[in-house]
Amino acid sequence: MSNRIDPLGEAGLEFYSKVSASISHEIKNSLAVINESAGYLEDVTLMAKKGMNLDMDRLQSLAGTMLKQVQRTNTIIKNMNRLAHSLDDPASQVDLNALIELMINLSERTTVTRGFKVSAAFSDTALTITTHPFFLENLIWLILDFAMNVTGDAKTIELLPVKAESGARISFTGLEKLTASEFNDFQTERVRLMLAALNCTLQTDENKGIITINLPETITQPVQ
Amino acid sequence: MTDKVLIVDDEQDFLDVISDRLTARDMNVSTASSAKDAIKKIDEESFDAVVLDLMMPEMDGLETLKIMKEKNPDLQVILLTGHATVEKGIEAMKLGAMDLIEKPADLSAIVERIKRAKAEKIILVEKKSEKRIRELLTRKGW
Structure with missing residues (x-):
């Protein structure tokens, strides 16, 4: 054992x-x-x-x-x-707009206490994917926690969920102090395992201060 | 003499109601909805007690307590918290908090702590006055 x-x-x-x-x-x-x-x-x-x-x-x-x-x-x-x-089912249909709104609400006390403002620009149409909702919520929580260390002086983070060819994307913007080295440190074993469980990838644009989660329309191997 | 108290909390509704209730109990109540505002108020006025929320935006209660104690070591601070962990409680006491009360608190418990804080303050002021008089007597040789 x-x-x-x-x-x-x-x-x-x-x-x-x-x-x-x-x-x-x-x-x-x-x-x-x-x-x-x-x-x-x-x-x-x-x-x-x-x-x-x-x-x-x-x-x-x-x-x-x-x-x-x-x-x-x-x-x-x-x-x-x-x-x-969100732990009921390892793979279920979720509306990303609703999931992001939930995460902004759940993290509000933590973000506001640290002096940050987190908002989202929701798309007009429902953005539905099949994923493991709890792992995605956990990943968003971890990215928000990391993002608060790399934002600019405005201390604002905006989440942008959009439809993509392969599924959907969630971008975290306002991360003006984001560097490749810090992003590398963020990708710990737990983050890598979470990405694998969600069949998704992370992408960064340090010049624009953006981290993006690329999510598939449907996860192929749901974690049991 | 009425007790002069400063209540610090980011919940405006809480400040409104508790200040009304303490005022009805013959207390002279001031309120602050942020740590910055509270620090400004203790710079300007003297209080018998400060009732301070432990968790507030931008500057938390412990940090605020530390600054307040640096400015006025005799200030009697009672911490009010929604979720007190043992660690936070110990840290608060080490930083010089008089007491820690968990929300929602019974008003009589808060009033009792404020009265105790005022008594502590009076003892400290008397001790300081006595020390000053002794120093003066020694210096002047009376």
């Missing part, structure tokens, strides 16, 4: 753990607002019982705050659920 840790499995667990930690932080922030709002209602109820007038506008704004936080938490949990279900 080998004691060697599977690099792909390790990368997946690391990704999932980081996203879970970020999600739990976001939910706790939302809960803190709801908690304080409920506490505020308790305060004003006690004051009203003592004969103080209620500020109706403040109460209405508080109800709005609570509803907003419930919506926010619901979106966070929906995204978490979508990520969890």
